[in-house]
Amino acid sequence: MSDNPVFDRIRQEIDQNQVVLYMKGTPIFPQCGFSAAVVQVLSELAVKFKGVDVLADPSLRDGIKQFSDWPTVPQLYVKGEFVGGSDIIREMFETGELKQYLEQQGVASAAVDA
């Protein structure tokens, strides 16, 4: 698989940040309902995350889809691993699986630190 130059940037972002959400818009101003849904789940779990706006960079918008072989945005990464898009994140949140997974990954929620 020829390496897309954007892949290095993505690898760096997901390695340097415990939780990264590639989304449309920003956490404060999501530009799409699905992205907003994941932002809301993460804030309800009080999880600190880095939001990356793919609308700001067309090469990233396509590159992220090739990187994970996943056709849509948003995409959530925890400790460098692709966890899912908005359907999977919402399903995991509703079953309590997401909270458990984050704890297993040692991603403490802000509330617990305080």
Place this chain on the structure above:
Amino acid sequence: MAMDAAEIQRLIKEGIPDAVVKIEDLRGDGDHYAAHVTSSQFAGKTRIQQHQMVYQALRGNMGEALHALALQTAVPAE
């Protein structure tokens, strides 16, 4: 650009022959659907892999002609 429910159903069943597919048109605009897909081929696969199988069956339409597909996958109960 949009897709109709029958087209989505046909593509998924072509790609995953034993799939039982239920499609709901969320807004009637041909762009926002919910689909529930059950197949024994999902057994032993992660949710991500299951969803990727459905996206592959949709042959690149996902995220293009088809803007939103709220997807749920399941393995048939034994």
